[in-house]
Amino acid sequence: MSVTLYETGPSFYSHLARLTLVEKGADWQSQNINIGPVMENFEPWYMRIHPAGVVPALEHNGTIVTEAIHIMRYVDQNFDGPSLTPEDPALREKMDEWLERMNAFPTREFSYGVQGIALLKPLMKRSYDLRRKVLRKHRDKNPDLAERYNARLQDIDSWQKVSTSPEQVEALRQKAQAILDDMEAELAHGKPWLVGESFTLADIWMMTYLSRLKQFGMTHWWENGKRPLVDAYYQRLQARPSFVKGDVWVGIRPGYMFKMLAPFVLPRLTVLLLLVGGLSYGVWWLFP
Ligand SMILES: N[C@@H](CCC(=O)N[C@@H](CS)C(=O)NCC(=O)O)C(=O)O
Known part of the structure; x- marks a missing residue:
């Protein structure tokens, strides 16, 4: 059986796929796709695997599955290991609603x-512009993929529009907290996991979601008695072996980030140093 997950360490949606594979006890290979400024995810070979050029994508004996939610369900249905979907139709419906x-x-x-605050803002603007530049370059060289690249270009516009609008970002903050409120209410039923006695795909999503909020310093949304059931639930989630085995990120890892940025930054830095060196030599030669 061949199972390859195209993914990358810090990616939210890669976590969902990775954790599902780990919870199933599957044997799989990870192929890292650098979604940093080198944008390996926009390269034509990858756009042929994933039409939107995002991670994750799963390849299982020649079948390609994209979209984290589909990968989670596909892995749960087609792989050995404990079921991550409740038997009871009512609970299954509840899990599906959460997903x-x-x-x-x-x-x-x-x-x-x-x-998108203060210092990071110009960097982020640059990251959208860089994406557009790379997408257009690939589109012009690969007319057979033009539709995919154009769709992605439109997607970048809407991504930038929403994430740079203070009103829309505030609305998302409210929405993120409303999710926590409903999680707290759900957990008040006294069950250990989100939809009952057994651990399901919905819990995998929450393991990832709460860890992402932690990464952004938002644990005060549930700690210190703010949402005590969510707090205890997140501790149970962190105690699962998959939390370590699935390599859940709860903060920025500088070493990894350096590896992600290096293929973009180092060649440019070398050219810059050569230019400065050449220029200095020229000045020294002209005006000894
Ligand atoms: N709807 C997709 C979203 C995937 C997604 O947004 N992946 C991000 C990483 S978490 C990505 O690849 N970003 C790179 C980019 O958009 O350029 C899914 O569920 O799989």
């Missing part, structure tokens, strides 16, 4: 929006 709701929450816009 759909979380999938509809624009994590990407929220993530860029809440980080």
